[in-house]
Amino acid sequence: MDLTFSTSELAFRDEFRAWLEANPAGQSPEGEDAAYAFRTQWQRRLYEGGWAAVHWPRQFGGRDATLVEAAIFYEELARVRAPIPANVLGILLGGPTLMLWGTEEQKDRYLIPILSAEEIWCQGFSEPDAGSDLAALKTKAVKDGDDWIVTGQKVWTSGAQYSKWCMLVARTDQDAAKHKGLTYFLLDMEQEEVQVRPLRQITGESEFNELFIEGARIPDENVIGGVGNGWKVALTTLMNERAGLAFGLQVALKIGLDKLTEQASARGLMDDPAVADKLGELHLKCEILRLTAYRGLSTTMKYGQPGPEGSLTKWMWSETNQQLAQAAVDILGPEALLSDSPWAYGLLRSRGNTIEGGTTEVLKNIVAERVLGLPRMR
Amino acid sequence: MNFDFTDDQHEIKRTARDLLTNRSPFERVREAAESGAYDEAAWKELTELGWAGIAISEANGGQGLGTVELVILLEELGYACAASPFLSNSMAGLMIEHAGSDEQQAKWLPGIADGTATATVAIADQGVARLVPDAEAAAVIVFVQDGAATLVERGDAEVEALETIDPTRRFARVSASGGDPLTGDVEGGIARCEAALAAEMVGIAQRAMEMSVQYAKDRQQFGTPIGAYQAVSHRCTQMLLETEGARSATYFAAWAADSNPVQLPLGAAMAKAAASDAARNVTASAIQVHGGVGFTWEADLHWLYKRAQLDAALLTSSRIQRRRIAHASAAAVTPTA
Ligand SMILES: Cc1cc2nc3c(=O)[nH]c(=O)nc-3n(C[C@H](O)[C@H](O)[C@H](O)COP(=O)(O)OP(=O)(O)OC[C@H]3O[C@@H](n4cnc5c(N)ncnc54)[C@H](O)[C@@H]3O)c2cc1C
Numbered sequence: 078m079d080l081t082f083s084t085s086e087l088a089f090r091d092e093f094r095a096w097l098e099a100n101p102a103g104q105s106p107e108g109e110d111a112a113y114a115f116r117t118q119w120q121r122r123l124y125e126g127g128w129a130a131v132h133w134p135r136q137f138g139g140r141d142a143t144l145v146e147a148a149i150f151y152e153e154l155a156r157v158r159a160p161i162p163a164n165v166l167g168i169l170l171g172g173p174t175l176m177l178w179g180t181e182e183q184k185d186r187y188l189i190p191i192l193s194a195e196e197i198w199c200q201g202f203s204e205p206d207a208g209s210d211l212a213a214l215k216t217k218a219v220k221d222g223d224d225w226i227v228t229g230q231k232v233w234t235s236g237a238q239y240s241k242w243c244m245l246v247a248r249t250d251q252d253a254a255k256h257k258g259l260t261y262f263l264l265d266m267e268q269e270e271v272q273v274r275p276l277r278q279i280t281g282e283s284e285f286n287e288l289f290i291e292g293a294r295i296p297d298e299n300v301i302g303g304v305g306n307g308w309k310v311a312l313t314t315l316m317n318e319r320a321g322l323a324f325g326l327q328v329a330l331k332i333g334l335d336k337l338t339e340q341a342s343a344r345g346l347m348d349d350p351a352v353a354d355k356l357g358e359l360h361l362k363c364e365i366l367r368l369t370a371y372r373g374l375s376t377t378m379k380y381g382q383p384g385p386e387g388s389l390t391k392w393m394w395s396e397t398n399q400q401l402a403q404a405a406v407d408i409l410g411p412e413a414l415l416s417d418s419p420w421a422y423g424l425l426r427s428r429g430n431t432i433e434g435g436t437t438e439v440l441k442n443i444v445a446e447r448v449l450g451l452p453r454m455r
Numbered sequence: 456m457n458f459d460f461t462d463d464q465h466e467i468k469r470t471a472r473d474l475l476t477n478r479s480p481f482e483r484v485r486e487a488a489e490s491g492a493y494d495e496a497a498w499k500e501l502t503e504l505g506w507a508g509i510a511i512s513e514a515n516g517g518q519g520l521g522t523v524e525l526v527i528l529l530e531e532l533g534y535a536c537a538a539s540p541f542l543s544n545s546m547a548g549l550m551i552e553h554a555g556s557d558e559q560q561a562k563w564l565p566g567i568a569d570g571t572a573t574a575t576v577a578i579a580d581q582g583v584a585r586l587v588p589d590a591e592a593a594a595v596i597v598f599v600q601d602g603a604a605t606l607v608e609r610g611d612a613e614v615e616a617l618e619t620i621d622p623t624r625r626f627a628r629v630s631a632s633g634g635d636p637l638t639g640d641v642e643g644g645i646a647r648c649e650a651a652l653a654a655e656m657v658g659i660a661q662r663a664m665e666m667s668v669q670y671a672k673d674r675q676q677f678g679t680p681i682g683a684y685q686a687v688s689h690r691c692t693q694m695l696l697e698t699e700g701a702r703s704a705t706y707f708a709a710w711a712a713d714s715n716p717v718q719l720p721l722g723a724a725m726a727k728a729a730a731s732d733a734a735r736n737v738t739a740s741a742i743q744v745h746g747g748v749g750f751t752w753e754a755d756l757h758w759l760y761k762r763a764q765l766d767a768a769l770l771t772s773s774r775i776q777r778r779r780i781a782h783a784s785a786a787a788v789t790p791t792a
Contacts, residue, residue: 078464078523078710079457086456145456335788342785350778357777360784361704361725368458368703375458386699393696438685444695445688449668452683 080371082149089146093153096126102159109282113163113239120162120194129192130168137172137188144374151325155332161325166236167191167198171244173317178261178302178310187242187263199240201231201264201288202311208233209439211246212256212308216290218247225249225295227264231288235433237273238286240266244314245295246307259307263299270294280425315435323370323390330398331363333423337405346408355404362397366390385448392440395430402427458706460527467524471531474504479535481755487538488622488758498539498570507541508568511548515564522549522647522712526654526705533658536758538623540573542655543588546648547574550597553647554604554639563595563606576648577629578770586768590614590627598631604641605634621761643716646723649770650708653723653730656766657702660733663741663759664694670745687744694737701726701733721783728776734763 082090102119105112123129124138132147133139142150162168172191175184190196207214216229227247237243243264250258264271270293275283302310338356346352373387402423406413413420431437445451460468478497487494501507510525511517518524525545532541548567551560551574566572572594577584579600590596591614598607612631619626637644668691671682681687708726711718738760742749749756767773 078460078706079714080707080710081715082456148456335784338781338785339788342789347782347785353778353781354774355781356784357728357779357781360780361728361777362700364707364725365700365704365729368707369700371456372458372699372703372706374456378457379459385695386703389696389699393700438689441689441692442685444692445682445685449688449691449695451668451671451688451691452680454683454685454688 082145086143086145086149089142090149090153093128093150096128097153097157097159100126102157105160109284112160116160116163117194117197117239119160120164120192123162124193129162129194130172133172133188133192134176137176137184138192144378145371148324148371148374151323152328155325155328158332162194163236163239164191164194164197166200166244167196167242170200170314170317171198171242174244174261174310174314175301177313178306182298183263183301196241197236197239198242198244199234199237199266200314201234201237201243201245202314203233204230205232209436211311212259214246214248214259216245216247217251218249218260218262218295220249220297221294223297225260225262225297225300227262227270227290227293227295229290231290233276233285233433234273234288235285237266237288238275238283242266243271243288246311249304249307253305256308257305259311260304261301261307261310262295263301264290264293264295265299268293279428280422323394326394326398327363327366327370327390330366330394330401333401334359334363337401337408337420341408352408355407359397359401359404362393362400366393366397369393385444388440388444388448391434392437392444395427395437398423398430399427460523464524464527468527468531471506471528472534474500475531475535475537479537481536481758484536484538484623484758485755491622491625493538493540493625497537498541501539501541502570505568507544507570508548508564510545511552511564511568512560515552515560516568517548517564518568522650522709523706525549525651526709529651529654530658530661530702530705533655533762534662536623536659536662536762540575540589540592540625542652543575543590543593544570544573546576546651547593547595547597549647549651550576550599550604550637550641550644551606553644554637554641555606556638559606559635559637566594576770577631579629579631582630582632584629584631586617586619586765587614587627587629588769589625590629591616591625596629596631597637598629598634599641599645602641604637604644605631606637607631607634619761619765621758621765623758623762624765626765643712643719645770646708646719647712649723649727650705650712650719652766652769653701653705653708653726656730656734656763657698657705659759659763659766660694660698660701660730660737663734663738663756663763664691664698666756667691667694667741667744674746681744690740690744694740697729697733697736701730704729721780724771724776724779724783727771728773728780731763731767731773731776735767738763 105115131140131142131150135141204214218225218227245262245264249260270291272289274287369386370390376384405420505518508517509520513519574595575589575593576597577587596607598605615628617626674681704726708722711722748754
């Protein structure tokens, strides 16, 4: 056991810190589109510095970083409060999926533009009638010569309005069993047959959208992982979704909690046992999250796959993040509920954390079946 | 950054699990509880293996290993719910090892390490420690009050046996004054005790969780294993969450004790708080998963539940720990003038 960073990990961290110091991200502008453009610019600078995706192989623009180095990378980004790179779904989900399932041509064609933010990716999985039960999706793709013709509707598609490519799972065999008739495609969003309509969230923003797909064309070469193999490919994407950002999110949570602690302290509230209990509890959860996430990495590095602890961090983080925002309202009072308060934003945005990327209930189902070996749910 | 145990540490864990599976099955825990006496033969065997002195320096008759190794053993002892003076004796060993003078160490540690003269730790307020494990049989008591500690020989203390809900362990109320002061790192000693205690509770939680998961697979109602119902299976995942979280915090505290003492005080507070909550919640939840059977004397779950309650009440309570964590965190973020 050595719970400090090794010399090479420290060297990696210092190198990235030095780069971040020389290349500050700056302040995000107001407005969703402007903020998104700012995140795109930021990702380009990361890419030019060779820091867009450290855990990717060198040949595709990464640094062959270890899992711990990748964790350090996200921690450092969060520490300087850098914006999340614009193409976060491409970097965390699309790229890794392509590296596992894509052909050499596909990797050569798509990976670099993901990193350079030249082509933004979105994830077209969920549908109005297929959320947690993803394999129930109905969007249909029919072969037409060398193309596939796609018809259907997707929903909650984050970043679709900015995207060039959509990771689309569609049904290609109506007669096959639920999980068997699916195929994973890369859909070109720049065509008339794909309409993007923003959906307004409880925060007032529109990160996510509805997609209306009416006879859109996808060339056969854009099938990823083979026809009828879509469920397996989609699972790769979902696995990465659950692992990905954890370290950055964990640091962001800690920064928020430190800020709340500082504010409580400045107001002389630390002598109130109820306040101290609450903050103590949150600091405890935050630290346990960090330790458990690193423990998960050690298991993965040793055994090639995560242990039981690896499946718990998203659940821990999302609930703690919600509790932090609620605690801020309790501790700071009504000012935390004013629209321009970051706590008010957190209070609203964090509700999505236990839904996006798999609901907490679904995560528990997965842990129960795959980790604890309990029988399939009724 | 590597959380993994060394090969030797894995080996300690395996050996401990094997031995305790044989020597301390629930029948033996029950016998000890019902007879009110520890299994002397089992204790002798543990001490002959050198377990009692695992974290005591070789010069003083121990094995010279660290808090991590002690924590590994204690997790397994908790898992077995073993009835023995191991915990109290090793906590006293930690106190004397880290806060005692050479003389005090030479006098007391060899007996602690080979189990021939056991010791315990008492946390007192106004001269009285209200809950002290294994004080009656101890040769010496590490008496802690207001952050200072003294060594009080058994004959100089007033020891009044208590009957608690956990009959797998002997408890007493101890009154004392004076004694031979420990002038070293008392706070560090207590923090190590907290890590050790946390480890026993992680083991308790792990055992209760495993028993529940097994029962949820086997027990059928409405024609299906009860583990297929989410109310049951999600309860089991909550057990896993709390147990793994407490384990992360406990391993961190043990590592800090051996390798990075500046992080020990906060780390130990976190370990104790997380493990107390996990052990109490998981064992309570385990009773619920077992239904009526879980409420019986027969089912053995209650030993774990009771041990969890008493362990959580030892040293500093989790309520106080939370406040400590909050104040330490506030101090870390508040700019000093
Ligand atoms: C901010 C945000 C961004 C998102 N971005 C994307 C995106 O980019 N691309 C994309 O494809 N999707 C995206 N999603 C969609 C997200 O993946 C789904 O919302 C999620 O999988 C849940 O599906 P649903 O909304 O249909 O809810 P439902 O599946 O209908 O669930 C409703 C409730 O029932 C519970 N439930 C459902 N099934 C079970 C079960 N078997 N056991 C126990 N409880 C159950 C759920 O936990 C939930 O509480 C996003 C969602 C949010 C909130």
